[in-house]
Amino acid sequence: MTPDEFHQGPGRGGDDELREEVHPTDCSEFRLRVFEYIDAEMDEGDCDRIKAHLDACSPCMTEYERDLVLKALVRRSCACQPAPRTLRMQIMAQITTFEVREEPADRE
Numbered sequence: 001m002t003p004d005e006f007h008q009g010p011g012r013g014g015d016d017e018l019r020e021e022v023h024p025t026d027c028s029e030f031r032l033r034v035f036e037y038i039d040a041e042m043d044e045g046d047c048d049r050i051k052a053h054l055d056a057c058s059p060c061m062t063e064y065e066r067d068l069v070l071k072a073l074v075r076r077s078c079a080c081q082p083a084p085r086t087l088r089m090q091i092m093a094q095i096t097t098f099e100v101r102e103e104p105a106d107r108e
Helices: 003-007 016-022 027-038 044-056 058-078 085-096
Strands: none
Touching: 027 044, 027 058, 044 058
């Protein structure tokens, strides 16, 4: 299987079962978790799966390299200027806020 066949995703050609066995991480998971990987916020197993995927998938490797450059550019451009106080407060409020939902009881 070529990286392009893998990149097509499930149901678009090739044997999905073989694809899962060879590459347990698909492109959509990579895209969702790329910044966790870049920031070393993954456990070792997830990190190994993402690295194996990058080694086999050139489109995702290109995206990863682009995101590294973007992150470095933002860091370099914004390093001397702290985030506004109101923005920091909003972010902290979002991080510490959670929503509790009560599921309605089944009515018979």
